Amino acid sequence: MDACVQQRDYTAKDYKSEVKPIWCPGCGDYSVLAAITRALAAMQLAPENVAVVSGIGCSSRIPAYTSVYGFHGVHGRALPVATGLKIARPDLTVLVTGGDGDGFSIGGNHFLHACRRNVDLTYIVMDNQVYGMTKGQASPTTEPDWEGSKLTPDGAGIESFHPLVVALAAGANFIARCSSSDPNNVADIITQAIRHPGFSLVQVLSPCVTFRPEQLEWKHMVRTAAVDVTEDAARAARRLMTDDGFNVGKVLYKGDRPAYQPEAKGAAAVADLEADFAL
């Protein structure tokens, strides 16, 4: 590797690029971007050894706004790209950023299998319960009676998806929820998520002030979860299934499964494999 050892202290600014976000003023994603850069600074990770991978959506624009290696792919496929990258390059710290539509609708199958596969990734989902980039349609986490979309004027009519419960059932190794209204807490949770081995899910309630202006109230509705982290999946399940979605600021579950990382250690020459075909 061409990486050279850096003898300097990184600040959050060192992880931010010059590119100006396309987000609306007041979007929760600004503070999540800030939190990511603070977390990387807290860990003093060299920017060249970090990659941020995303799909499509407002929050999926984050890679270009950082100064680490970035990958902005197609809608719903951020997790497979990150999985391939981490398995091929286990030396890198790989973060995945995206929204609720990208992760739980078009990318839903990858979400299940990323939890199950437990590759050492940190998945930060900015959940605003709406498709913002396409100007306001119901997402998997939208309430069934939300009538704000021209696509489903009478409401989506189907129950919303509970990402943390699904993540737990599918085998995620670290589950946390936080709110973009407290970026220092988000940075702290992301730091813990990166440090924890295996697949870590951080759900960040990140309001869409344009298409869900009522979410401006979220900052008054969230409360610090009155629980301590549990390593008991059954307890975590009960906790997640009974909360109202506004318990934030805490790691809600930590598992002890080892991360999946197939080893690439063999040193045979390709020519040695020709023996397979010899008569």
Place this chain on the structure above:
Amino acid sequence: MSGQTVSLVMAGSGGAGVVTAGSLLLEAAARAGWYAYMTRSSGPQIRGGEAAVMIRLGTEPIASHDDRFHLLVGVDWQNVGRFAAEIPLGPESLIIGDPGEGETPEVFVRSGAQQIALPMKALAKKVPDGRPNMVAFGAIAGMIGLTEDVVLGVLRDSLKRKGEEAIAASIAAFRAGVEAAADFPAVPRLPAGKSDTSERWSITGNEATGMGALRGGVRFVAAYPITPATEVLEWLAPALPKVGGVLVQAEDELASINQIIGGSYGGVPSLTATSGPGLALMTESLGLAVAAEVPIVVIDVMRVGPSTGIATKSEQADLNIAVYGLHGDAPHLVLAPTSVADCLFTTQWAVHLAESLQTAAIVLTDQAMGQARAVMPRSAAVSFIGQREKPAVLAEGVQYKRYANTASGVSPMAIPGMAGYTYTADGLEHNETGTPSSQASDHQAQLDKRLRKLIGYNYGDHWADITGDQDADTAILTWGSSAGPAREALERLRAAGHAVKLVAVRLISPVQPEKFAEALKGVERVLVVEQSHSGQFHRYLRAQYDLPRQVKALHHPGPLAVRPGAIVEHITQWS
């Protein structure tokens, strides 16, 4: 086909053991110094369906099946009639059937072939633990002139795990077959083969594809199973870790292609293998690899389509989706091996080109080629190893431009871990640094550059296999596994005094107009040969190249293979 050949089929219901017996026969023929080519056909059942092994043996390397089979052995006839169209016979053919297993199906009888009774089951019963497929093997071996010592060596080696009793039973059943067939009418007997077989391989097209990937430098593979591509992945699964690579099973084809895009973005040459339905799912992300300029290789082992089609049988009908299936203007590479052996070279070359040109390469093989086993000359190593251009050291304060608009169109590619070169790879249109851009000028510049790097590259002579008479006024144009029968047709035509040239195109896209014109210089008529219902290759050639005024197309859908005789007939009856 230069040299002598003999063609035979063993067929039977599931459990009859025809695939086992066929594999043993192939192994014995290889040790006897003959070349061999074996394809399989099977019913749709997961296990225990009817199966047929079609084998051609010869004294020279074999490119294709013959027009007809000399010998069909039905260990039993249950549902075997379903294969009739794939097993052409004639009045000079022999059909061996077991009278205890019922009548020979009418479709075979109609060929006029001579029928011979061989009570395989009854003969096997006389041997403790004897099996009818071994009696069939014995009869065939005796008729084509395989010596007993070679066969016994194969039986001992391959049945070692089953113990001495199993070996003895197989040998006894085999001998019963040899003895019973001693007075049967003659089929071609091959002369003794070359005794030194150390420079020969027994390999399937799918294995050769896997080996080509490793020789090309692939060290990350994402896999989702699909017939008939799974064997490429299953061969690579244990092979990759031995050479320091990794294979991951993905949750679907959307994941497998995006995993290899991730692996390759990380600097590791990456590949996946699939068939038509999987390729269809991958097309969006193939466009991502093109736009973000991430080298990847996708093998499509084609099967009968559309939709699920006939999953176990071959067709050359994914050419259109491979060439035209991506949205937007997305120049990429499409390559096609022209034989089982060439699966190795073409895959290795595809990895080399994808890495050098930082784009997506699709390699089109097919079920017939992929699942065929050939005994062939060992494939010599060539020096194509994937080489990505890395960025030079940057001057102080200069920003790295990942998508620099270079003269060649290839922009030096940094990989994560390189300090000072961080960038974001993007499927969004972008400017030279990689920042998303919706400006017309950036779009134009990046489109130009992504096209320029492909059309400006020197592909050398590998774009096509050109054989036959240089000054011929007649040419056969073909691709993929249709090149095998075309080669044999060429030999027959030339032996009969016709001047003909064969152009088997390996680099389907980008097109090579100058080289194509040079290859067809002086050619006045062209026969286009392919295995697709709509003539996809013919239409592609018409759209992309200047063809002579006289053009005929020989094309039909799978699963029936193009036969050399049909090509010969088209040429000789062309007036």
